[in-house]
Amino acid sequence: MSDPVVWNPQPRRPAWGVRTPRRKTLATRAPILRAPPPARVTIPLVSGAGISAQPVVVAGQSVRCGEPVATPTAAGYPCIHASIAGRVTDIGLYPVAGGSGPVPCIVIERSDGETVWDGYPAWPDSSLLPAAEIRRQISAAGIVGLGGALFPTAAKLDSAGQTPLLLLNGAECEAYISCDDMLLRERAERVVAGGRILSAAVGAELCVIAIKTDMPEARRALLDAIDAAADPRMVISTVTAKYPAGGERQLIELVFGREVPAGGRPADIGIICQNVGTAAAVADFFLDGRPLISRVITVTGSSIARPCNIEARIGTSVADLVQLAGGYTGTPERLIMGGPMMGIALADDELPISAATNCVIAATVEELGEASAELPCIRCGLCVEACPAALMPQELLTAVRDENTARLESLGISECIECGACDYSCPSHIPLTAQFRTGKRLLANAQLSRREASIARTRFEARNRRLADENRAQPENPVDADALQTLLARTRRRDPEQSD
Amino acid sequence: MRFATAQPPQWPSPSGVPGMMRIVILALLPAILVSAWFYGPGVFFNIIVAVIAALGTEAIALRLRQKPVAATLGDGSALVAALLFAFSLPPLCPWWVTASGTVFAIGLVKHAYGGLGYNLFNPAMAGYVLVLVSFPDLMTGWPAPDIGDIDYQRPGFGATLQYCLTGRFPDALTLDAIARATTLDRVREGLGAMRTMDEIRMNPVFGDFGGAGWEWINNFVAMGGGALLLLGIIRWHIPAGVLGGLLGMASFVWLLDPEISPSPGFHLFSGGAMLGAFFIATDPVSSPTTARGRLIYGAGIGILTYVIRTWGSYADGIAFAVLLMNMTVPLIERWTRPRIYGRSA
Numbered sequence: 001m002s003d004p005v006v007w008n009p010q011p012r013r014p015a016w017g018v019r020t021p022r023r024k025t026l027a028t029r030a031p032i033l034r035a036p037p038p039a040r041v042t043i044p045l046v047s048g049a050g051i052s053a054q055p056v057v058v059a060g061q062s063v064r065c066g067e068p069v070a071t072p073t074a075a076g077y078p079c080i081h082a083s084i085a086g087r088v089t090d091i092g093l094y095p096v097a098g099g100s101g102p103v104p105c106i107v108i109e110r111s112d113g114e115t116v117w118d119g120y121p122a123w124p125d126s127s128l129l130p131a132a133e134i135r136r137q138i139s140a141a142g143i144v145g146l147g148g149a150l151f152p153t154a155a156k157l158d159s160a161g162q163t164p165l166l167l168l169n170g171a172e173c174e175a176y177i178s179c180d181d182m183l184l185r186e187r188a189e190r191v192v193a194g195g196r197i198l199s200a201a202v203g204a205e206l207c208v209i210a211i212k213t214d215m216p217e218a219r220r221a222l223l224d225a226i227d228a229a230a231d232p233r234m235v236i237s238t239v240t241a242k243y244p245a246g247g248e249r250q251l252i253e254l255v256f257g258r259e260v261p262a263g264g265r266p267a268d269i270g271i272i273c274q275n276v277g278t279a280a281a282v283a284d285f286f287l288d289g290r291p292l293i294s295r296v297i298t299v300t301g302s303s304i305a306r307p308c309n310i311e312a313r314i315g316t317s318v319a320d321l322v323q324l325a326g327g328y329t330g331t332p333e334r335l336i337m338g339g340p341m342m343g344i345a346l347a348d349d350e351l352p353i354s355a356a357t358n359c360v361i362a363a364t365v366e367e368l369g370e371a372s373a374e375l376p377c378i379r380c381g382l383c384v385e386a387c388p389a390a391l392m393p394q395e396l397l398t399a400v401r402d403e404n405t406a407r408l409e410s411l412g413i414s415e416c417i418e419c420g421a422c423d424y425s426c427p428s429h430i431p432l433t434a435q436f437r438t439g440k441r442l443l444a445n446a447q448l449s450r451r452e453a454s455i456a457r458t459r460f461e462a463r464n465r466r467l468a469d470e471n472r473a474q475p476e477n478p479v480d481a482d483a484l485q486t487l488l489a490r491t492r493r494r495d496p497e498q499s500d
Numbered sequence: 501m502r503f504a505t506a507q508p509p510q511w512p513s514p515s516g517v518p519g520m521m522r523i524v525i526l527a528l529l530p531a532i533l534v535s536a537w538f539y540g541p542g543v544f545f546n547i548i549v550a551v552i553a554a555l556g557t558e559a560i561a562l563r564l565r566q567k568p569v570a571a572t573l574g575d576g577s578a579l580v581a582a583l584l585f586a587f588s589l590p591p592l593c594p595w596w597v598t599a600s601g602t603v604f605a606i607g608l609v610k611h612a613y614g615g616l617g618y619n620l621f622n623p624a625m626a627g628y629v630l631v632l633v634s635f636p637d638l639m640t641g642w643p644a645p646d647i648g649d650i651d652y653q654r655p656g657f658g659a660t661l662q663y664c665l666t667g668r669f670p671d672a673l674t675l676d677a678i679a680r681a682t683t684l685d686r687v688r689e690g691l692g693a694m695r696t697m698d699e700i701r702m703n704p705v706f707g708d709f710g711g712a713g714w715e716w717i718n719n720f721v722a723m724g725g726g727a728l729l730l731l732g733i734i735r736w737h738i739p740a741g742v743l744g745g746l747l748g749m750a751s752f753v754w755l756l757d758p759e760i761s762p763s764p765g766f767h768l769f770s771g772g773a774m775l776g777a778f779f780i781a782t783d784p785v786s787s788p789t790t791a792r793g794r795l796i797y798g799a800g801i802g803i804l805t806y807v808i809r810t811w812g813s814y815a816d817g818i819a820f821a822v823l824l825m826n827m828t829v830p831l832i833e834r835w836t837r838p839r840i841y842g843r844s845a
């Protein structure tokens with residue numbers, strides 16, 4: 001019996017990828033815990049490519065929960081909302097996880113009795129809204145990609161334009177993380193509703209919700225929700241549980257059998273990809289008028305007393321989350337934000353979570369495994385098999401060590417998604433992914449100096465031309481080196497901290 | 501609370517070179533025992549000499565290259581090379597033959613090229629070819645296998661040990677009196693003397709497919725290879741290429757004229773075919789890393805093995821075939837590089 005809402009019922013078996021222990025059931029036994037507002041939140045104002053929002057509150061001011069506290073400075077960028085009711089105590093630079101330095105944040109301290117700001121109308125029938133209006137509302141709702149990139153959803157929708165296919169990514173492929181799985185189990189109808197609104201925003205004819213073969217509960221919940229919605233555009237697709245099947249490009253390959261061209265975006269082949277959590281956030285805004293002030297986070301690991309999924313306010317500190325999950329047990333040796341493959345090891349637990357934080361793992365070294373000493377590459381080819389981008393990591397490694405940027409480019413380092421699958425498969429324990437990050441920096445520097453050299457050449461030629469012109473005693477050419485200088489200065493000023 | 505940090509991935513690889521090498525050794529063990537069952541204690545003497553020489557050479561080479569000795573000795577790669585080399589030698593073999601081949605394999609072929617991971621040639625096979633061309637007379641020490649009604653004189657433990665240590669047998673025995681031509685040698689000589697395969701195969705040293713005894717060893721090697729495949733230590737491409745190439749060539753020629761061609765089955769179960777396919781050609785360092793490249797590389801070895809066995813001047817061709825194909829690896833790898841995701845071919 002074929003099921004009309006199951007797209008691509010035969011899961012594709014990719015040759016690439018690795019199988020890691022999953023350890024997801026640690027946190028899926030309990031329902032999602034709705035966290036009470038914490039005593040204090042530190043809300044980062046940056047999203048996407050480092051562009052920060054402009055605060056519209058001042059220190060000392062009282063805010064209600066859900067009230068806008070900063071407005072976007074670029075089209076499609078999100079509005080930032082107070083995630084708890086309280087008093088703004090500071091607006092300043094604070095360290096956040098993963099950033100290279102402190103970023104602008106708004107600190108709010110909780111006041112007694114949670115007052116809610118209800119300035120946003122609900123749009124129960126959002127399908128009547130024009131696509132452009134939906135995108136504007138999404139930006140007002142403060143919605144960013146909850147899959148990890150923090151990229152502003154409205155900006156992504158804007159730049160994609162019209163795409164016939166919408167892919168909702170629910171294929172959490174990293175071990176430990178179960179926030180999307182739990183969200184789908186408990187709020188599948190919100191994900192489906194969000195998918196329909198997003199489909200309207202890009203004019204998609206088909207919305208595929210992708211999950212993994214090991215998510216039977218989520219699958220059942222989704223099928224029920226799609227039945228209830230009775231929307232022929234909504235289908236689900238089940239993909240392999242191998243890592244990194246949930247990577248955007250990998251998922252597109254698995255679901256649609258197509259590749260995103262190198263250097264391009266999924267929109268180039270008519271696809272736009274959103275996380276299922278993002279879709280649920282969109283539905284929450286349109287159905288209830290609730291902006292993005294919270295998200296579901298998996299708090300897990302064998303050093304957490306009661307691993308679970310928590311719906312937490314943006315800006316809550318990791319320490320507060322751990323407290324909600326029963327605190328630490330034993331000696332946690334590593335605190336990871338994200339999954340064990342791509343997550344960042346935090347130096348301390350006072351950092352706030354952002355909308356991109358999907359998981360916090362407090363792990364012992366035993367559960368992660370002791371790292372052994374690095375050996376030379378034995379050319380076993382296991383990394384080649386594992387690489388989802390079909391690169392040859394052992395060759396890239398030599399190119400990085402030789403600082404051969406031309407070779408790095410031809411070997412495709414820019415296609416490396418830094419998934420770490422090669423590291424995980426390497427019997428010689430070579431830190432390949434770390435080397436590739438270095439390699440990307442090398443290549444970027446080389447390209448930058450190439451560009452600078454070409455600008456210098458242009459300037460030199462312009463000067464020669466001007467001198468020649470002057471010799472011919474002609475009036476000054478308006479397009480001259482000065483104009484180039486200004487242009488150059490403007491290019492240099494493209495510094496995120498300074499744009500406002 | 502504060503925590504230690506590290507670069508992602510936070511999850512170190514669960515596999516390791518020493519573990520892989522241990523599994524290779526375990527997978528070869530049954531075949532070694534069967535070999536000793538048929539051919540006597542000389543099999544063990546070879547291994548003991550080779551292992552001592554390999555570890556000694558590796559330690560000295562590491563010392564000279566100022567690398568950590570203990571950690572690298574523990575990776576097991578020298579041990580595997582020594583085992584494979586010793587296993588290829590005739591069971592009656594003076595110690596200096598074994599030792600010189602091992603010292604050459606580890607000291608020159610492996611370490612002069614930069615040590616683990618950098619050698620272009622398969623060390624075990626390079627060592628084998630060195631002793632084969634340097635000591636051709638001493639490389640014939642195959643006694644008759646202890647099987648069926650083959651009634652030949654076999655040296656006992658003492659005589660084998662004495663030969664291994666001194667190159668002489670007690671009581672005026674000579675190697676010539678004990679050594680029997682291998683089945684591959686017999687086929688070669690018989691066909692050279694214009695006899696048909698049926699006539700040649702009348703000799704009791706032949707079993708159902710290959711040589712009596714040897715076909716059993718090959719069976720056990722193949723089973724060990726199967727275990728390596730199941731455990732994911734090796735991939736199927738190289739063995740399939742080697743056996744496919746050999747089988748393809750052998751079947752083709754055999755179908756043309758079965759009278760004077762050994763059967764494909766004989767080729768598969770004679771000499772070092774299985775050892776070559778599963779344990780030697782699959783040496784990661786000296787073989788390609790891409791799936792397509794491995795198929796090509798394996799097929800090349802299979803075909804060359806047949807060519808050398810049939811038309812060359814040595815009875816078995818695995819070692820030469822592997823070394824020849826080793827040289828093509830950089831080329832094969834360049835040809836078979838996978839198309840990068842999102843880039844056009």
Ligand code: SF4
Nearest residue numbers: 387416417419420422
């Ligand atoms: S980190 Fe890069 S090279 Fe390694 S497997 Fe992932 S994509 Fe391939």
Ligand code: SF4
Nearest residue numbers: 377378380381383426
């Ligand atoms: S997995 Fe490690 S040892 Fe194997 S080829 Fe890749 S880099 Fe080399």
